[in-house]
Amino acid sequence: MHTLVLTKGVPDFREGQVSFDEDGHLERGKTPTVMNPNDKHALEAALQTKVRHGGTVSLMSMGPPGYKEVLQEGMEDVYADDLYLLSDREMGAADTWATSITLSTGIDHLEEEPDVVFAGFKTADGETGHTGPQTCWCQDWPIVTHVVALDIDEEERTLRAKRLVEGDVEEIETVEAPLPCFVVADPEFEPTYRKAEHRLRHKDLRAETQERAANFEDHLEVYDQAELNLDPDFIGLDGSPTIVAGVDPIPKAPSEREATMVDPGDEGAMAEVFEELEPYAGAD
Amino acid sequence: MTDDYEHYEAVVVGAGPGGAAAAATLAQNGVETLVLERGVESGSKNVSGGLIYAEESAPYTIDGLFPDFRAEASERPISEYYLHNVAGRKVKTIDLTGIHEHDTAWSDAVLRRHMDSWLEDRVHEMTRETGGGLLTGVRVDGLLREAGEIVGVTCEELDPIKADAIIAADGVNSELARDAGLMDWEDPEEWFQGVKAIVDMPEGTIADRFGVADDEGVAHLFSGDLFEGVRGGGFLYTNDDSLSIGTVFHLDSLVAEEAEPHELLDALLTHPLLDQWLQGEYEELEYGAKLVPDSKKVAHPSPHRGRLMLVGDAAGQMQAQGPIIKGMNHAVSAGALAAEAFVEADTRGRPEEAGQRYETKLRDEGVMKKLRPTRYKVASAVGENDAVASVTDKLVDSSLGKLGIKAADRLGLLRRSFNSPFVMSVMPDTQTLYVTAPTAIAEALGTPVRAENDVEPPDLADRIGDLTYDVGDPHIELQDNSFAASGAAVSACPVSATDFGGGCYRDETVKTNGHEEHLVSLDTQPCVECGTCAIVADTEWEHPAGGKGVEFKQG
Ligand SMILES: Cc1cc2nc3c(=O)[nH]c(=O)nc-3n(C[C@H](O)[C@H](O)[C@H](O)COP(=O)(O)OP(=O)(O)OC[C@H]3O[C@@H](n4cnc5c(N)ncnc54)[C@H](O)[C@@H]3O)c2cc1C
Ligand code: SF4
Numbered sequence: 107m108h109t110l111v112l113t114k115g116v117p118d119f120r121e122g123q124v125s126f127d128e129d130g131h132l133e134r135g136k137t138p139t140v141m142n143p144n145d146k147h148a149l150e151a152a153l154q155t156k157v158r159h160g161g162t163v164s165l166m167s168m169g170p171p172g173y174k175e176v177l178q179e180g181m182e183d184v185y186a187d188d189l190y191l192l193s194d195r196e197m198g199a200a201d202t203w204a205t206s207i208t209l210s211t212g213i214d215h216l217e218e219e220p221d222v223v224f225a226g227f228k229t230a231d232g233e234t235g236h237t238g239p240q241t242c243w244c245q246d247w248p249i250v251t252h253v254v255a256l257d258i259d260e261e262e263r264t265l266r267a268k269r270l271v272e273g274d275v276e277e278i279e280t281v282e283a284p285l286p287c288f289v290v291a292d293p294e295f296e297p298t299y300r301k302a303e304h305r306l307r308h309k310d311l312r313a314e315t316q317e318r319a320a321n322f323e324d325h326l327e328v329y330d331q332a333e334l335n336l337d338p339d340f341i342g343l344d345g346s347p348t349i350v351a352g353v354d355p356i357p358k359a360p361s362e363r364e365a366t367m368v369d370p371g372d373e374g375a376m377a378e379v380f381e382e383l384e385p386y387a388g389a390d
Numbered sequence: 391m392t393d394d395y396e397h398y399e400a401v402v403v404g405a406g407p408g409g410a411a412a413a414a415t416l417a418q419n420g421v422e423t424l425v426l427e428r429g430v431e432s433g434s435k436n437v438s439g440g441l442i443y444a445e446e447s448a449p450y451t452i453d454g455l456f457p458d459f460r461a462e463a464s465e466r467p468i469s470e471y472y473l474h475n476v477a478g479r480k481v482k483t484i485d486l487t488g489i490h491e492h493d494t495a496w497s498d499a500v501l502r503r504h505m506d507s508w509l510e511d512r513v514h515e516m517t518r519e520t521g522g523g524l525l526t527g528v529r530v531d532g533l534l535r536e537a538g539e540i541v542g543v544t545c546e547e548l549d550p551i552k553a554d555a556i557i558a559a560d561g562v563n564s565e566l567a568r569d570a571g572l573m574d575w576e577d578p579e580e581w582f583q584g585v586k587a588i589v590d591m592p593e594g595t596i597a598d599r600f601g602v603a604d605d606e607g608v609a610h611l612f613s614g615d616l617f618e619g620v621r622g623g624g625f626l627y628t629n630d631d632s633l634s635i636g637t638v639f640h641l642d643s644l645v646a647e648e649a650e651p652h653e654l655l656d657a658l659l660t661h662p663l664l665d666q667w668l669q670g671e672y673e674e675l676e677y678g679a680k681l682v683p684d685s686k687k688v689a690h691p692s693p694h695r696g697r698l699m700l701v702g703d704a705a706g707q708m709q710a711q712g713p714i715i716k717g718m719n720h721a722v723s724a725g726a727l728a729a730e731a732f733v734e735a736d737t738r739g740r741p742e743e744a745g746q747r748y749e750t751k752l753r754d755e756g757v758m759k760k761l762r763p764t765r766y767k768v769a770s771a772v773g774e775n776d777a778v779a780s781v782t783d784k785l786v787d788s789s790l791g792k793l794g795i796k797a798a799d800r801l802g803l804l805r806r807s808f809n810s811p812f813v814m815s816v817m818p819d820t821q822t823l824y825v826t827a828p829t830a831i832a833e834a835l836g837t838p839v840r841a842e843n844d845v846e847p848p849d850l851a852d853r854i855g856d857l858t859y860d861v862g863d864p865h866i867e868l869q870d871n872s873f874a875a876s877g878a879a880v881s882a883c884p885v886s887a888t889d890f891g892g893g894c895y896r897d898e899t900v901k902t903n904g905h906e907e908h909l910v911s912l913d914t915q916p917c918v919e920c921g922t923c924a925i926v927a928d929t930e931w932e933h934p935a936g937g938k939g940v941e942f943k944q945g
Pocket of ligand 2: 866879882883884885886894895914916917918919920921922923924
């Protein structure tokens with residue numbers, strides 16, 4: 107099994123870490139970069155695959171050279187074997203579309219084609235959730251999104267996933283897809299290790315990774331434009347059809363709500379409550 | 391679907407000294423061994439005094455199995471051993487180094503988190519080579535049976551696992567021993583309760599205040615009238631940079647006196663005698679407690695059933711030889727013997743004979759004789775008879791008794807009998823031994839301690855607050871919440887107390903329809919999993935899920 111996780115660095119939006127200038131614009135220089143929090147779930151899914159089926163995990167990211175540390179962090183979390191950074195000035199300022207094209211080319215460039223590509227559910231800075239599906243579209247592979255549990259049948263080369271329907275934990279469907287396949291892990295994704303053998307392998311991998319992560323640069327490949335040879339019209343700012351018309355701070359929701367206190371013992375008042383609710387009730 | 395179950399040649403439950411010894415011996419013999427430990431790390435659930443002994447006559451010792459043990463896992467070697475008989479301020483000290491050294495190759499103080507986690511790494515490495523390994527955070531919650539036969543274990547965190555041998559080294563309150571019907575948790579007379587505090591000692595102070603070199607340690611024992619008449623005693627052992635100070639009491643006596651364990655510990659900590667060592671400074675690093683089985687009463691003569699073998703506290707193999715407490719060493723011997731028994735039986739193609747072989751080994755290697763001395767049976771039948779006990783008690787306490795004590799001291803008889811392994815192992819467990827005699831000795835021969843000890847140990851709320859908990863679902867349920875059935879736990883629980891609202895057990899009076907009911911309520915959040923209420927209250931008692939519950943940093 108060869109799995110690949112797409113990950114991204116994002117500004118650390120946690121209280122005390124993030125800096126904004128007077129106009130409310132993010133000061134990237136002053137805000138540390140961390141791994142996109144949602145990508146952790148993709149990492150967990152990839153780790154579960156490695157623990158259960160063996161093989162290797164690679165991490166790939168497109169971004170400035172500073173993302174190396176993000177990849178190192180990911181290596182420790184997912185016990186990754188190799189890291190790939192797609193980095194070049196010409197790739198900068200890309201929107202999700204240009205990013206997807208670049209990532210897809212990066213995937214084609216790998217020596218060994220991955221069996222599964224994992225992506226996180228939307229990034230903390232862009233919040234679009236486009237990059238994973240678009241990259242998949244470029245690869246022309248099947249994609250399963252909102253995955254909360256995963257099983258792979260190596261012999262049959264299929265993947266069976268439980269996914270949330272409409273993002274609702276109450277409604278879960280099971281789908282099957284042939285490999286290679288894209289998987290977007292939902293924040294509700296829970297890895298399960300119910301076999302002692304899996305937990306033991308997990309422990310082995312942790313021990314192995316410590317040394318590798320300390321010398322992560324030995325396992326890192328940087329692909330630049332010269333290496334990937336992308337069409338300049340399809341990458342970076344030039345390849346980005348998205349136009350950001352402006353950034354507006356989201357107004358805070360008013361903190362006051364109108365509320366009427368009703369004594370549940372007061373039958374008359376309770377009858378009124380039910381009357382109010384009636385229009386929202388479903389048909390019989 | 392049973393075919394899907396994982397299978398290991400051997401599964402060892404619990405990674406204390408018993409489990410570590412069993413696993414190491416199995417691994418050395420190439421047996422594929424899986425070790426399951428419920429704590430986040432081995433040692434995180436364990437409390438002991440503790441002095442670990444390597445007995446000259448023992449079939450196995452911890453350093454025999456783990457050669458670097460003494461250099462890396464233990465604290466100070468104990469070269470001096472004293473018993474202080476206390477009556478008020480009067481203290482008569484008897485040098486017990488003789489009995490301490492009897493049959494002893496060496497004896498070191500240990501702190502269980504450090505010791506057990508060190509063992510964990512070694513055991514994992516050794517067992518991993520066999521295709522198994524050691525997992526923490528996994529709680530075994532029962533035995534897997536097929537057609538009535540024990541074939542493996544069930545776990546909260548893992549799917550069931552089958553094994554050819556199951557070694558239950560899961561300590562006191564062994565759920566596996568109970569599941570197999572080999573041990574019950576009914577009678578307080580069969581148990582002791584140990585409570586202890588780890589006290590920080592600034593660098594260099596141990597050598598200064600105890601008059602020992604940097605690589606030497608001391609043990610001090612305490613008995614007499616400082617524990618409200620509860621049968622038991624206190625101990626103080628020197629670690630590298632801390633002291634282990636604690637108490638061990640007969641559970642039935644604790645319950646009968648409605649004593650508060652933390653207050654008894656405080657009585658020791660604040661006794662003037664301790665001023666010479668504490669010198670007004672007191673920083674408590676940890677408070678902990680655990681039940682201790684009394685092998686004389688509960689060591690199972692046949693601790694196996696089918697593929698299951700019990701070792702250590704799980705089998706009641708905890709020997710109280712007068713003031714000397716020997717549990718860890720016997721757990722090591724038993725663990726290794728059980729492993730050896732399986733290896734031999736399996737090599738002969740008869741793995742099902744492992745249990746019987748283990749039983750034979752326990753007997754032939756002399757372990758069983760130490761745990762359940764036949765002499766004790768005879769002596770206790772007489773000595774623990776209430777009428778006889780009260781006569782002896784009165785005699786010791788009388789002026790005649792005191793004259794006798796003085797004479798015995800002059801002749802060196804007192805020191806000699808306290809140092810006699812024979813006398814110590816047959817002493818009946820009565821008030822006389824723990825309270826009356828030491829008090830009388832101190833009164834007749836003691837010198838008053840002039841120092842004032844003004845240290846202030848933390849109160850129960852602070853002690854609980856300083857412990858680390860990762861709370862899971864409640865693991866204890868009250869079956870009968872009437873005070874009559876479960877009220878003993880309010881005082882006997884080491885983290886509860888009458889008139890203290892922040893503990894596990896609370897005393898409540900509920901008025902309903904004009905009549906009053908005296909009840910207890912239970913909140914397991916501050917539980918230190920000592921096991922006391924499994925015995926003294928009417929509960930459904932289990933350990934918390936793997937990795938959940940209290941986490942001791944010292945032990
Ligand atoms: C205050 C006090 C003082 C003592 N002083 C001494 C002393 O000075 N010298 C001495 O030799 N002995 C002393 N003892 C006794 C000694 O601590 C025990 O006899 C000894 O620890 C027994 O070893 P064991 O391996 O059988 O069990 P333990 O050391 O109790 O180990 C059992 C292990 O099993 C694990 N476990 C339990 N249930 C499960 C489960 N269901 N699933 C998975 N894992 C599980 C536990 O987490 C634990 O790690 C003292 C005890 C106390 C409380
Ligand atoms: S609740 Fe029971 S097991 Fe927990 S500390 Fe109290 S007596 Fe011990």
